[in-house]
Amino acid sequence: MKLRVVVIGANAAGAKAAAKAKRMNPHAEVTLIDRGNFISYGACGIPYFVSDTVADVKELMSTPVGVIRDANFFKKVKGVDVITGTEAIGIDRQTKTVQLLGNEGSKSFSLEYDRLVLATGSSPTLPPLKNRELVNILTVKAIEDAELLKEQAVAGKAACIVGGGLIGLETAEALKKKGMKVTVVEMRDQLLPGVLDPEMASLVEKHIRQNDVEVMTSCRVIGFDGTLEVRKVLTERGEVPADLVVLAPGVTPNAKLAAEAGLEIGATGAIAVDARMRTSDPAIYACGDCCETTHLVTGRKTYFPLGSTANKQGRVAGINAAGGDATFAGILGTSIVRVFSINAGRTGLTETEARAQGYDIEAVLSPAPDRAHFFPGAKPIALKLVAERSTGRVLGLQAVGEGAVDKRVDAAAAAITFGATADQLSHLDLAYAPPYSAAMDNLIVAADILKNKLAGHAKGISPRKVKQMLDEGDDFILLDVRSPAEHAEVGIEGATLVPLGILREKLEGLPRGREIVAFCKVSLRGYEAQKILEAAGFENAKFMDGGIMTWP
């Protein structure tokens, strides 16, 4: 008899699993089920559809050559049977049947499987908020949401985005581009809280504000006000007028079907799977946003729902469900977002996450042009590299700026996957020509600084700490080693100017006993100043990580 593979959920993970299962085992009968009407669409493209960057929503459901991926396509091209508008409401693991219910109260029916793949995805997390049911309070997840949101995005009106994460910020940009007045409200004290450390996130926040989007952090939403239609968002810090509200507070795995069938659910709340994407039932696999995975740095289970991962896991689940053998090792929490013209990405652990996991870490801030500084179009990017102090193992990279952050994130992701140390990272043979990077790529420089810090050669101090010391009137010298012109253009109050080029001559004038913190634009010269001061016998010389470029 033919192997019957049933896949529940027909978006990224499920569609991938089904297509791959059929290619893997052409004699299998593969059935793909979804409760929705749209399948196999790029949810990630929704913000770009809303902003008119993508003209037609069909583009999000088409192949690169413009063929729509509907049920007919899956049948004709992939050899997969698709049933849409049909929800899986129960799994009987004894009889290996799935209970299905069609839309609009049609009778339920059941389907037998030899192998079941759960790809039920995730749903926006919706905390109970007062007057949540008012019209114009939307979420962004499915094609229907996208169309609704685009309709409601009326120029001149006010939009409030609840949640300053990846989807929140992309939506903020989209609505701004549609001419709306946009406010982002975030409960935590920074944007992109699960993604970046505070000082990196503040670079993004600055950019967003410059693009005329209001940002309110440390601000919890209590509920909404309005009659029929929403008019205000009520927060702990007052009211925000809003004709449109987008809730983007993160997502929750759709694990209920699995849980009710008695499958093991992980501590993350998502379906537990092994490296072969198998659940606690050997006949059932799970993949994508509905299941958890392993973090390759910590080795711990984690929930990190992304379309990239959903596709990879779907492929593995599809292979195994069809009788093949494949494994998926895990993820690094790699994520990236463009908001207006700033790019922000990370891979591995942030400093905050690493500390929370108990690592003793060293961190580096390194801002620099993204290619040869003399090459037209060079744009700044700031890197933050985090390593374990005892081993020098790189734990994570963050990158923010108008230049090419994605390639630094990808190269770091590859290196971190293999447990690279700072020294190994610093010697990667990355591609250099002036249009692409400096002779020493930003990643190489960051790794060198990290090595210097780990070896005690470089003594950095974070800009936030310096600011605190200034605010608290601490006794230290803040030494600006830039040129007088740079100093005049933008400075830090309380700083003493001694350009690096004359520092060696001016050492006499500096007090020996006190702490000296040198800085420049990025703190390359700040570091050189530290070295010069130390060589001259100054015992408490440091530089400010990242210089003016990462000054809060």
Next chain:
Amino acid sequence: MKLRVVVIGANAAGAKAAAKAKRMNPHAEVTLIDRGNFISYGACGIPYFVSDTVADVKELMSTPVGVIRDANFFKKVKGVDVITGTEAIGIDRQTKTVQLLGNEGSKSFSLEYDRLVLATGSSPTLPPLKNRELVNILTVKAIEDAELLKEQAVAGKAACIVGGGLIGLETAEALKKKGMKVTVVEMRDQLLPGVLDPEMASLVEKHIRQNDVEVMTSCRVIGFDGTLEVRKVLTERGEVPADLVVLAPGVTPNAKLAAEAGLEIGATGAIAVDARMRTSDPAIYACGDCCETTHLVTGRKTYFPLGSTANKQGRVAGINAAGGDATFAGILGTSIVRVFSINAGRTGLTETEARAQGYDIEAVLSPAPDRAHFFPGAKPIALKLVAERSTGRVLGLQAVGEGAVDKRVDAAAAAITFGATADQLSHLDLAYAPPYSAAMDNLIVAADILKNKLAGHAKGISPRKVKQMLDEGDDFILLDVRSPAEHAEVGIEGATLVPLGILREKLEGLPRGREIVAFCKVSLRGYEAQKILEAAGFENAKFMDGGIMTWP
């Protein structure tokens, strides 16, 4: 007594070594010597200065904040003494002295060292050619060359570039941008012979021709003709008119000083060094274009002179010369070039190189948009991935196209450094959002195809082989599985059209016994066709690697 570190050669490797040695050991006396008048300049920027992309040659010698790196800068900022216009003409290893000779016949003098660093770089390789001494036959290496070349780049006149390597092509673009008629003459049967496999190089060649540069491959230059000034380049295949000739035939390590001092020279002709960049004399280090290094894939010694490597090696040599301890493991031959609007890069071994080294390999061609196909600005790139068949270890990646090839090369470089297999490459957690890549990055897709080939699931055949089969009238069916519209737009003569969407219905019409080679735009659908045919019992079904996009 102070440690005396003498560095010969004050460009990338030497300047880096000197600066780092001083930071490492502030009590050392570091002296940096160069026979030229310009030091610490970005030779890589020369083509961009010639094309007026970079306005002032000083930008190539400046720090990112615009300070010129001259002798004064090195003294004031880096604490390094610089002597320019002075050639090292001999090393007495017994007495640890370097023999120096100033320009213009000044008397020679000597300098004692405790540690010597050789960073003498490379010079253009100049084969003996008839009438080589004619005016307007130039090379591109130093600042003086750059200025001369820019002067001679007269709009409307004819330039001939001898050598279709990285520097040759960058120079061709620069001269074209200055309005010259440009011909590139290359002895080998493809452009970028040391960098790309033929089918990848031909994508570059096509682009260059479209930009109105003549390309003559398999064409050996014999000499030149003209009176005083050059007028013609004489080749085995006829004459090429030329008012300006640029010789860009590759470079030779400046190893004479080392060789005469009895230091070991490697089989590559460059100075032999260990992982600490130490020569056969424990007091003498070498770094940059003058020395050889280890290829991380083959483990063999290789000569691969690049500015990126020169800087890294300089830093290691500087640390060790100053009494510290650092190592440099080796390189992957990573290189990249932009010519007009095409980017071409590689890391690791090409197919040609891998076969020459005796590897049994599998290769993949995978062309695709460089980001979500629906995202504006998406541009095609073609990847070629090469792996060792027995182990699945990735040996090399090549990437060519108008889109972002650099980041795929960098991520692959990182992965190959750690011996990644195709499976590991396919699961890298690369950064995905629509502005940056598809949900499955090009590299992930290429790795999946590779896995399919290694496992026997995918049966590819190279476009060159298909062309040969067509030319020789072989008995096979070339199956175009694209849409009728695509087929009408650009096709391959002799191909049979059966769009993928109706292939399952048209199987009856196809002969069972014969070889069938399916293709589409990139061969994703070609591969699906292979799977469909196989499932239906066709035993000799294949797809054409890379589809129409890599058709010769």
